[in-house]
Amino acid sequence: MAEVSATPIPAGQTGERTYADAITALNSFQSNFAALEALRKNPGYSNQKSLPEMIEWFRRAGYKPSDFNNLSILHVAGTKGKGSTCAFITSILRQYALSPSYKFPSKIGTYTSPHLKAVRERIQINGHPISETLFTKYFFELYDRLEESSQREGLGGLSDGTKPMYFRFLTMLAFHTYVREGCDTVILEVGVGGEHDSTNIIEAPTVTGITRLGIDHVALLGNTLGEIAWHKAGVFKTGSKGLSVQQEKEAMKTIRERVEEKKIDFEVVPVLKGVENIKLGLAGEFQKGNASLAVKMVEEHMRRCTGKDIGIGDGNVLPEEVKKGLETAVWKGRCQIITKEKEEWCIDGAHTKDSIMEAGKWFAGVDRSEYKNIVLLFNQQTRDAEQLAKDLHKILKHQLGGDIFTHVYFTTNRTYSDHTTKLDLISINISSEAVDTLKVQKKLAQTWPETGSKAEVHVMETIQETVEAIKKLEGKSQVLVTGSLHLVGGFLEVVEDGEEAAILPS
Secondary structure, eight states: OOOOOOOOOOTTOSSOOOHHHHHHHHHTTSOOHHHHHHHHHOHHHHHHHHHHHHHHHHHHTTOOGGGGGGGOEEEEEOSBSHHHHHHHHHHHHHHHHHOTTTOOOSSEEEEOSOOSSOGGGGEEETTEEOOHHHHHHHHHHHHHHHHHHHHHTTSOOTTTSOOOOHHHHHHHHHHHHHHHTTOSEEEEEOSSOSTTOGGGGOSOOSEEEEOBOOSOOHHHHOSSHHHHHHHHGGGOOTTSEEEEEOOOHHHHHHHHHHHHHHTOOEEEEOOOHHHHTSOOSSOSTTHHHHHHHHHHHHHHHHHHHHSOOOOOTTSSSOOHHHHHHHHHOOOTTSSEEEEETTEEEEEEOOOSHHHHHHHHHHHHTSOOTTOSEEEEEEOOSSSOHHHHHHHHHHHHHHHHSSOOOSEEEEEOSOOSTTSOOOGGGOOOSSOHHHHHTTHHHHHHHHHGGGGTOOOEEEEESOHHHHHHHHHTSSSOEEEEEESOHHHHHHHHHHHSTTOOOOSSOO
16 A cells, blocks of 8 residues: 555544644645655556555445445546536535425535645535534544554554555545435545546445546546546446536547446536526536536436436426525635725636636636736646646637736745645645745746736745735735635635635525
């Protein structure tokens, strides 16, 4: 199994274990930058070992994959829009839970990644992150099970040898939480790919869905749409219906080949007419495809779980529960606008070429007539940051007919001006040297003028310092915050004063 260093937390220790203790221990599960680089250079090994290792870790925790069948899982894969689709599904199902005609599901789990401000956001119940108390309780229950089984089987404790990597442990924690909390429906977002993803240990989902595909995670998934589609379609299971939004020809060909291989009932979901007529809770024209996929996944899930047809039909007219669910869904950090004092912050965690183009189209459509300063706040610490920034400038120039930015700020993802970072936001899987030397930010500042932009360019060390600098600009400012979900998470931590990133409104 993949090795990661450990921070010892003795099983059954006396004294209260806190949420901070849990997050500190969880962060020790992260792979460091060097380890991740080694994995990227040998993806075949990682892929082949992933699910067998995951099943073995679950065995040590006292679970087998079939134990999760009663969770009635909707499994969502894709490159773009997975989280948004999960948010729509959660919101619609919550309306059916409140409906006197259905009263199902009684308790809905939603597992997504990454988080923005708090790790707990990944593990939600009924549209809200689990509490610090519950997270701590179930974290140490699972940790102790693994510790005790490792000791019992002569493998050394977790602090002495190997343990699951960060995402695998969080996936295990989500399943453990949903079993212990008695969830009767779980919406499960794939982490990376599908075929070899940690979430793909499940055996009998009620329905599986694939959102729009694009080029991402090429080291693990391949660098063509066909290769990537093969991995994504790995979530399809014989006996469960599979759905997909319309894909490009190469991707759809591969998806259909996998459908034949697995002999599943399969349907391509167009944008439903009923969705076209709704003001969705999530902004962006592209969300109509995600919403339509969510509607069809809910339809199949309710049919499987309740035996009832909820009346979607051809999708021209949608039930009230569906409409309200689509209208009230929330997904922070994606096409989100926060207005405070003299700044309007337009936030989108786009971090691939396709998603940055969509973010640009969305921002181009936002009214900016009353703002003196149009500002870009950008970072991308691990991908091709310079090209991503250029792609953003290109789409905005195309949409608006010229350069709009007056100021551009390139910052690291470090949260606070004293160079500290909230425990939940600590990441050791990027090069600390690159962050310390502002390598990425200086390169961005050097290459940005190649776009033809005349904006003032600033290199900043922390998000908090950047926000304060923007607030000091003379006149009103409209700010696009984009390039990374990690940047967006740190930004929200600075400006939102502790508000949770929930799927449903309070």
